[in-house]
Amino acid sequence: MRREWDVVVVGNGVAGLSTALTLARARMSVLVLGAGVRRNAAARSVRNLPYADGISPAELYDRIEAQVSAYGGSVETALVTEVRSADERLEVVHAHGVESCGRVVLAVGMTDTVPEWVPAEAWGTRVFTCPYCHAREHEGESFVVVGTGVIAAEVGLLCVPFASDLRVLVTSEEVTSMPVARQLEARGAQLVVDEPVSATLGDDGLRIMTRGGSQLIAGATLLNQIKQPPRLPKLDFPVELTAAKTLATNDAGATTDPRVWAVGNATHGGHLLLESMADGVRAGMALYKEAMLGHY
Numbered sequence: 248m249r250r251e252w253d254v255v256v257v258g259n260g261v262a263g264l265s266t267a268l269t270l271a272r273a274r275m276s277v278l279v280l281g282a283g284v285r286r287n288a289a290a291r292s293v294r295n296l297p298y299a300d301g302i303s304p305a306e307l308y309d310r311i312e313a314q315v316s317a318y319g320g321s322v323e324t325a326l327v328t329e330v331r332s333a334d335e336r337l338e339v340v341h342a343h344g345v346e347s348c349g350r351v352v353l354a355v356g357m358t359d360t361v362p363e364w365v366p367a368e369a370w371g372t373r374v375f376t377c378p379y380c381h382a383r384e385h386e387g388e389s390f391v392v393v394g395t396g397v398i399a400a401e402v403g404l405l406c407v408p409f410a411s412d413l414r415v416l417v418t419s420e421e422v423t424s425m426p427v428a429r430q431l432e433a434r435g436a437q438l439v440v441d442e443p444v445s446a447t448l449g450d451d452g453l454r455i456m457t458r459g460g461s462q463l464i465a466g467a468t469l470l471n472q473i474k475q476p477p478r479l480p481k482l483d484f485p486v487e488l489t490a491a492k493t494l495a496t497n498d499a500g501a502t503t504d505p506r507v508w509a510v511g512n513a514t515h516g517g518h519l520l521l522e523s524m525a526d527g528v529r530a531g532m533a534l535y536k537e538a539m540l541g542h543y
């Protein structure tokens with residue numbers, strides 16, 4: 248049986264759930280379809296989310312899902328494979344059937360390509376991307392920052408206050424003659440041209456073997472430039488992408504197709520949880536206004 252909805256949200260991270268919460272509170276019919284792993288699922292705790300600082304990702308998602316359901320929204324597990332036009336409306340094709348809706352919100356997030364040398368259990372517990380969210384929890388431990396060039400060196404500088412010792416591994420020789428290299432040196436950190444080739448996880452952190460033959464112990468390892476563009480379901484209509492291959496939207500979250508909206512990391516890979524939530528709430532309000540007034 249084909250169900251009819253005002254809005255179907257594709258993706259069950261904070262961006263999609265926040266859109267759904269706002270729409271459900273406005274008494275619009277909304278279905279969230281989500282499958283796969285939320286981006287921060289492997290982390291022990293959530294940071295930089297005022298009021299919920301330290302909550303586990305699982306508890307955060309359980310709480311928001313419960314709130315969406317309490318207001319009458321539906322949250323179901325299913326991978327969406329296609330969104331296609333059906334006259335003025337849209338059809339959302341997923342593993343268990345087809346939904347019909349007036350608007351779709353793409354909240355599919357983005358993915359990180361974790362290098363093969365990182366042991367799976369270390370991702371999110373000892374290996375991170377964001378110094379703002381995870382450096383503080385490893386204060387007093389040794390840090391290794393891994394990257395290609397100047398961005399890795401800058402992430403290294405952000406880790407200085409927390410690291411007992413800090414090594415930045417870059418692949419670009421060029422960065423060693425930049426001012427940032429001298430800033431690191433002045434703060435007692437080492438910038439070397441080298442890269443990890445393997446690592447094992449122990450109680451005290453990662454034991455990293457490098458191409459240059461060093462063995463490093465890292466309580467915290469920061470990776471950068473591992474973000475990949477969102478993986479979109481098949482769309483039978485064009486939507487504009489940004490230079491970073493995320494979905495281009497206006498301030499409210501509308502894409503270049505008026506039936507399709509986008510929020511969270513699917514639109515901006517740098518968005519933290521709070522920004523992704525704000526995207527979701529803003530899009531939810533605009534969709535409600537559009538439904539009531541004919542414009543947002």
Ligand SMILES: Cc1cc2nc3c(=O)[nH]c(=O)nc-3n(C[C@H](O)[C@H](O)[C@H](O)COP(=O)(O)OP(=O)(O)OC[C@H]3O[C@@H](n4cnc5c(N)ncnc54)[C@H](O)[C@@H]3O)c2cc1C
Pocket residue numbers: 257258259260261262263280281282283284285286287288289290292293294295296325326327328354355356357359370371374375376377380478479480510511512513518519520521523
């Ligand atoms: C290790 C790590 C730790 C982090 N810690 C923090 C932190 O402490 N604080 C902070 O503010 N930010 C943190 N972040 C960033 C945070 O994870 C993102 O800001 C947030 O996840 C973005 O939310 P989102 O809803 O856009 O995407 P996501 O959380 O990735 O959610 C998208 C969901 O949609 C699903 N999906 C994708 N395609 C489909 C499809 N076709 N059909 C159905 N479902 C689909 C995905 O599988 C996923 O479950 C962290 C990131 C990482 C990598």
